Amino acid sequence: MAIEIPNAAYSGKIKEVPLGQEGKTITFGGETCYPFHLFEGAMPHPPKIAMEVYDRAPEEWPDTVMEPFADVAGDPVAWANKCIDSYGAEMIMLQLASIDPNAQNTSADEAAAIAKKVSDAVDVPLIVWGCTNVDKDTEVLKAVCEACEGKNVIIGPVQEGNYRAIGATAIGYKHTVVASTPIDINLAKQLNILLGNLNVPDDKLLIDPTTGALGYGLEYCYSVMERIRMAALTQEDERLQFPILANFAKEVWKTKEVKLSSAEAPLLGDQKKRGILMEAMTAQCVLLAGADILVMRHPEAISLVKEAIKDLMTTEEG
Amino acid sequence: MSKIICSAAIRGAHKIVGIAEAKQAEALKKWGPDQEIGFPNTTYYLPIIYGILGIPVKTLADARVILDKCNELLPPLVSDNVWLPYLAPALDAGMATFFAEEIIEAIRYLEEPGCYTEEEDPTADNIWLGAADDVIMRKRGVEFVDGSAPGFAAILGAAPSPEIAAKIAIELQEKNLYVFMVSDHDGKNMSEQLLSVDVQVGWPTRLVSFGPSYTAAVFAMGFATRVAMSFGGVKPGAFRENLMYNKERVFAFAMPLGTVTDEWYANAAGAINWGFPTIADTPIPEVLPTGICTYEHVVSNIPHDEIVAKAIEVRGLKVTVSKVDIPMSYGPAFEGERIRKDDLFFECGGGRTLGVELTVSKDMSEVEDGHIEMLGPDLDQVKEGDKLPFGMIIEVAGRQMQPDFEPILERQIHHLVNYVQGIMHIGQRNIMWIRVGKAAVEKGFLLKHIGKVMHAKYHQEFGNIVDKVQVKIYTEEEKVKEVMALAKDVYSKRDKRVEGMTDETEETFYSCTLCQSFAPAHVCVITPERAGMCGAYNWLDCKASNEINPTGPNQPLEKGTCLDPVKGQWKGIDDFIFKASRQNVEHVCAYSLMNFPMTACGCFEAIATILPLCNGIMVVNRDYRGMTPSGMKFTTMAGMVGGGNQTPGFLGVSKHYMGSKKFFKAEGGLKRIVWLPKMLKEEIAEHVKPICEEMGMPDFFDMVADETVGETEEEVFAFLEAKGHPAFTMDPLM
Numbered sequence A: 001m002a003i004e005i006p007n008a009a010y011s012g013k014i015k016e017v018p019l020g021q022e023g024k025t026i027t028f029g030g031e032t033c034y035p036f037h038l039f040e041g042a043m044p045h046p047p048k049i050a051m052e053v054y055d056r057a058p059e060e061w062p063d064t065v066m067e068p069f070a071d072v073a074g075d076p077v078a079w080a081n082k083c084i085d086s087y088g089a090e091m092i093m094l095q096l097a098s099i100d101p102n103a104q105n106t107s108a109d110e111a112a113a114i115a116k117k118v119s120d121a122v123d124v125p126l127i128v129w130g131c132t133n134v135d136k137d138t139e140v141l142k143a144v145c146e147a148c149e150g151k152n153v154i155i156g157p158v159q160e161g162n163y164r165a166i167g168a169t170a171i172g173y174k175h176t177v178v179a180s181t182p183i184d185i186n187l188a189k190q191l192n193i194l195l196g197n198l199n200v201p202d203d204k205l206l207i208d209p210t211t212g213a214l215g216y217g218l219e220y221c222y223s224v225m226e227r228i229r230m231a232a233l234t235q236e237d238e239r240l241q242f243p244i245l246a247n248f249a250k251e252v253w254k255t256k257e258v259k260l261s262s263a264e265a266p267l268l269g270d271q272k273k274r275g276i277l278m279e280a281m282t283a284q285c286v287l288l289a290g291a292d293i294l295v296m297r298h299p300e301a302i303s304l305v306k307e308a309i310k311d312l313m314t315t316e317e318g
Numbered sequence B: 001m002s003k004i005i006c007s008a009a010i011r012g013a014h015k016i017v018g019i020a021e022a023k024q025a026e027a028l029k030k031w032g033p034d035q036e037i038g039f040p041n042t043t044y045y046l047p048i049i050y051g052i053l054g055i056p057v058k059t060l061a062d063a064r065v066i067l068d069k070c071n072e073l074l075p076p077l078v079s080d081n082v083w084l085p086y087l088a089p090a091l092d093a094g095m096a097t098f099f100a101e102e103i104i105e106a107i108r109y110l111e112e113p114g115c116y117t118e119e120e121d122p123t124a125d126n127i128w129l130g131a132a133d134d135v136i137m138r139k140r141g142v143e144f145v146d147g148s149a150p151g152f153a154a155i156l157g158a159a160p161s162p163e164i165a166a167k168i169a170i171e172l173q174e175k176n177l178y179v180f181m182v183s184d185h186d187g188k189n190m191s192e193q194l195l196s197v198d199v200q201v202g203w204p205t206r207l208v209s210f211g212p213s214y215t216a217a218v219f220a221m222g223f224a225t226r227v228a229m230s231f232g233g234v235k236p237g238a239f240r241e242n243l244m245y246n247k248e249r250v251f252a253f254a255m256p257l258g259t260v261t262d263e264w265y266a267n268a269a270g271a272i273n274w275g276f277p278t279i280a281d282t283p284i285p286e287v288l289p290t291g292i293c294t295y296e297h298v299v300s301n302i303p304h305d306e307i308v309a310k311a312i313e314v315r316g317l318k319v320t321v322s323k324v325d326i327p328m329s330y331g332p333a334f335e336g337e338r339i340r341k342d343d344l345f346f347e348c349g350g351g352r353t354l355g356v357e358l359t360v361s362k363d364m365s366e367v368e369d370g371h372i373e374m375l376g377p378d379l380d381q382v383k384e385g386d387k388l389p390f391g392m393i394i395e396v397a398g399r400q401m402q403p404d405f406e407p408i409l410e411r412q413i414h415h416l417v418n419y420v421q422g423i424m425h426i427g428q429r430n431i432m433w434i435r436v437g438k439a440a441v442e443k444g445f446l447l448k449h450i451g452k453v454m455h456a457k458y459h460q461e462f463g464n465i466v467d468k469v470q471v472k473i474y475t476e477e478e479k480v481k482e483v484m485a486l487a488k489d490v491y492s493k494r495d496k497r498v499e500g501m502t503d504e505t506e507e508t509f510y511s512c513t514l515c516q517s518f519a520p521a522h523v524c525v526i527t528p529e530r531a532g533m534c535g536a537y538n539w540l541d542c543k544a545s546n547e548i549n550p551t552g553p554n555q556p557l558e559k560g561t562c563l564d565p566v567k568g569q570w571k572g573i574d575d576f577i578f579k580a581s582r583q584n585v586e587h588v589c590a591y592s593l594m595n596f597p598m599t600a601c602g603c604f605e606a607i608a609t610i611l612p613l614c615n616g617i618m619v620v621n622r623d624y625r626g627m628t629p630s631g632m633k634f635t636t637m638a639g640m641v642g643g644g645n646q647t648p649g650f651l652g653v654s655k656h657y658m659g660s661k662k663f664f665k666a667e668g669g670l671k672r673i674v675w676l677p678k679m680l681k682e683e684i685a686e687h688v689k690p691i692c693e694e695m696g697m698p699d700f701f702d703m704v705a706d707e708t709v710g711e712t713e714e715e716v717f718a719f720l721e722a723k724g725h726p727a728f729t730m731d732p733l734m
Helices: A065-069 A076-087 A106-122 A134-147 A163-172 A185-197 A216-233 A270-291 A299-312 B004-033 B047-053 B060-073 B085-113 B134-146 B162-174 B190-196 B214-231 B239-249 B262-273 B307-315 B402-416 B439-441 B449-461 B477-500 B538-549 B571-580 B634-641 B678-694 B713-723
Strands: A017-019 A024-027 A047-054 A091-095 A128-129 A154-158 A177-178 A204-210 A245-247 A293-296 B150-159 B178-182 B207-211 B253-257 B344-349 B356-361 B372-375 B392-395 B425-428 B434-436 B468-474 B506-513 B525-526 B556-557 B561-563 B606-611 B616-621 B650-653 B673-675
Touching: A024 B468, A047 A076, A047 A299, A065 A076, A065 A270, A076 A106, A076 A299, A091 A106, A106 A128, A106 A134, A106 B561, A128 B004, A134 A154, A134 A163, A134 B134, A154 A163, A154 A204, A163 A177, A163 A185, A163 B214, A177 A185, A185 A216, A204 A245, A216 A270, A270 A293, A270 A299, A293 A299, B004 B060, B004 B085, B004 B262, B047 B060, B047 B085, B047 B477, B060 B085, B085 B214, B085 B262, B085 B439, B134 B214, B150 B214, B162 B178, B162 B190, B162 B307, B178 B214, B190 B207, B190 B449, B190 B506, B207 B214, B214 B239, B214 B673, B253 B262, B307 B506, B344 B356, B344 B439, B356 B402, B356 B477, B392 B402, B392 B477, B402 B425, B402 B449, B402 B477, B402 B538, B425 B525, B449 B468, B468 B477, B468 B556, B506 B538, B506 B571, B556 B571, B561 B571, B606 B634, B616 B634, B616 B678, B634 B650, B673 B713
Parallel strands: A047 A091, A047 A293, A091 A128, A128 A154, A154 A177, A177 A204, A245 A293, B150 B178, B150 B253, B178 B207, B356 B392, B372 B468, B616 B673
Antiparallel strands: A017 A024, B344 B434, B392 B468, B425 B434, B506 B525, B506 B556, B606 B616, B606 B650
């Protein structure tokens, strides 16, 4: 007896969001099926990886991931260029970690100047990420919006506590925003509604549902991401039909498992390989849950994941 | 709209357009048609014209095109023998006024260079700033959108004295509003008045001296129009979107101080297009019905010490209270604190003294926001171990407030007061009990601070329905008795209201999809007679929740045609459920266990299931850990009920629902109940008593088995048979 393969009935489509400067944009979204269910629908714009660049030289990174960037740390422009030139980065995420009041508390003007320099130096889409402190992010990201006018920078995290200020400023300077919520589909939807009410255009909005590292609550994040995609594609949930950004590199690279040396934890295997695989496996999971943009750090993990995306995007027809 | 106002506005508009015509013609002669005109450093040209018509005015020739538009818009002057309608022509006249005034101001920039400082502050010899350039607009305009400045007051003219001017300005500043000042009255203007009493004027203090003429009003309106284009993503020429954006988000109003001339009327009529009402200090006619603006359009003859409060009310501006101003820490972390005997300084209520708390709604005019009245001794006048009677009335007023929301607000007192460090609050209504610890009194805590807490928190959490809050706290026996009498009256009215509400009398039910985060296909339908199965949300809660957060998880449902009154099935509800459950559930019967029962999330207080042998229904509550006659414990059953699945024969219910007339109406109601855990039986006995009496079986609960009778269906069966339980004679359940 022939087996009939059941097909999911899709009724929605992810909105297409062009990112990057005019003339050099890359489009995301547009999916009409679950991730890589190419036998059921289309994924016109395969997921891409954004490489992290930090505004200051990181202090607590394990050597295994510091090594590729040791020569550029402390110089965000050089760092971004190295990511693009040496590692083929398709996008850059500038992490403004130093603005955190508990870190160096870098001023808004200084941070905006860094963002401006990086945005001038790169052609690929640029994500500028704050420190998640609602008040400080408001101050800094507003300044970033102003400094990077005309570059269609992707600004985040936009949270419930500051969506009005950052959202409105981003509209004013025509940037894209990332709506960031703590692992909850209702909150994600609510923030998207609020940003919509603020008149943020649909092609200027991404969802960040919060992503943990493998072994650190990833399964919960996975479920929420998966649910967002299900709601968007099969349940006509219009306010969830946006591309998803998964920002997990900094989660992965702070876990105990990537920091313990091979000597300290011989049972866990080689430290370098372990870290790369932790990051690549986390990436692989969120790809299957529906992420469109993966924020990653280690070049070797990135090349593994790029390879996987290529494989997953291959159909019989080629 | 008042005929007097309309006639004056239309007259004013004719004059202003006439002036613009003359200025333009004169300038044309002098400079030629290709002469560039505009406001400095802006990409929005003449912003009102650009925003509303989508036409970029760049030259004197372009201005001619606009003047033709003005003439098209201008209605004929009002004659004595025509009465209606006036609103639309007056609004058009107002719009033409603004177009004409932008042209007048643009020509002024051309003809009188240096007439405005074009900076953020006045200079030594010029106090007039002129139009905001794009840098100022971007920096300041975003504040209108992010809420740090809710809007602006456009003040025309001057106050009777500089002191009054300063007082009004400071009051507006305190509400974070911008003050845009234009025009004069009797040769005086507000900007100079402020400077004369050393009030700093300029963008940094939000007191903006735009210009000496009434035509400078377009700088204010142009600012608002640009905000919509810049931060609202509204396209030039999308006039409806622009006006609606301003009506909904920019809390602006016009405040003419002094004689309202035809020209001022014309400007006021124009502002109404943007949803900005006029609040005047002179006795001009009023325009009260709601239409274009959120509430009234023109309110007049307001005394100067009330004019700011009135303006805020009429424009529907929400007061924001950012901090709870008390000497103690405040937050959810302190909610669970207990004040034990050794730490106790003072207590009231809780059966020790008379204690009562009440939230009531009042008319807007009866409540003075932030007013806290304390009658009787406060904590600084008592000694350790004292007890006093306590009565608190919180009076709230709001345009969106409804008496139905009173109990919901009142219920918050418990946790909101508990959030204060060092204070313990228990109970509600007239069984409330407050204990104040020694540490709190040492830090200077007073009972009147409870009033401050309630004022701040009601504004913060219920700003959508509450505009004004005042609190009265009494510790004098006589006064407390008065409050108690009032409260008892209010409570009984409220209880009657809730009892009187039935599923038949209300056309609207509410959905609750709060739990879809973990039960994606589950939708609760909450009706007046069936509260949410979690016990936390009843119909009124949902109604208030929807008012507070219109896009939230509680949506109004039109029940539509009733398909089955016994099972509780409605067309409108079925349609909604189908969509909201992601097409997983097609029908729901609100009163049935066996036919399309409601799905459940996982938060139910209790679970009902059938006992087939007994031809009855058992209910088990979450706290009961033992075995039930169904052969399953609560936890096992929870797995079958939850997750948004429809499982006939299993249903999540709230305890409250068990006392409803609609409780399992489809299966015969309460009479079907054959088994309950003893604890649940005792808990709801009082609550279901009226139903038992109505059934003609006041002792019905004696026939219901519990775990002391048995935990197997056979044991229960024998008990029911001996008692003659009515379920035995009812139609078979299956």
